[in-house]
Amino acid sequence: MLPATEVKAVVFELDGTLVNTAADVRYAAEEMLADLKLPSLNVEHVSDWLGDGTDKLIHRILSRKIDGSVPDPVFRLGSALFLKAYQRRNHVSAALYPGVEACLRQLTRKKVPMVVVTNQATSLANDLLTQLGIRNHFALVLGKDALQEPKPSPDGLLEAALLLHINPDQIVMVGGSVNDVNAARAAGCGAVCVSYGYNYGVDIRYAAPDAVLDTLADFPTYLEDEQPRAKKPRARRKTSTQSARERR
Structure with a gap:
């Protein structure tokens, strides 16, 4: 850095x-699933599926898989229902x-x-x-x-x-x-x-x-916090004994 x-x-x-928007996302997801007459989702999954935008989130919710996808007509309908529910929620949570x-x-x-x-x-x-x-x-x-x-x-x-x-x-x-x-x-x-x-x-x-x-x-x-620079090691001062040995 x-x-x-x-x-x-x-x-x-x-x-x-x-x-923290997870609660509002979970609410919109459950409302979308209810409108589509699909089973409720384990709420713990929703937070794990956030972070890649709404489109991927909807695919994940509808497919119940993090790498899942659904046919385009299903996605478009689900997306409209999800966004409507999310906007109606108005970030209340x-x-x-x-x-x-x-x-x-x-x-x-x-x-x-x-x-x-x-x-x-x-x-x-x-x-x-x-x-x-x-x-x-x-x-x-x-x-x-x-x-x-x-x-x-x-x-x-x-x-x-x-x-x-x-x-x-x-x-x-x-x-x-x-x-x-x-x-x-x-x-x-x-x-x-x-x-x-x-x-x-x-x-x-x-x-x-x-x-x-x-x-x-x-x-x-x-x-x-400034990143500390590594200090160069100081040269050790020669003792009188070392100096005498080098002169020999």
Whole structure:
């Protein structure tokens, strides 16, 4: 990771990093299944299936498999029902994770530009951030419809760097999934992850980010810590005995 003096901006993932949206997603999923007259889903699966955007999530819910897919007509109907239910829910159960507000306020005070890059639609992401009272902290919100390819593609990070007029390696990506780490690596950015993110039920440490934090309240301090440079070993002063031996 770059020293603090070289980090010019921070890009955050939204779901599972800043905001816990799992309850609203589960509600919309169950309503979609009920409308389709399909059996209820084990709610534990839904959180493990988040992180790749709504389209893949709906395929996973309808197929009951993380790598599953359903025929296009079924997907289109399910997608319409899911989005209707999710929007009607109006983020009623969405909540900021502990430490998020403190992190954002501190970075804002330090005038660090912040961007959200998410696989959600941009309009939904803006609505969620506004409702939770944190939209004002972000210079940009880039959803899947604003990019050529969603994460794990680096497009969002590269676009953020372009719009902020900085180099990609001056950005730190803060997320919670292997997709965030892979996107950061592909873009040449630093990668910091939270331990509680949506990562298919797998410990994020296996993705080898630069650091894993239990709370974003610790991130500003981590960002400010300069990476210590290795000190060169001091040359040992020769003793009088050693000098005498060398003269012989």
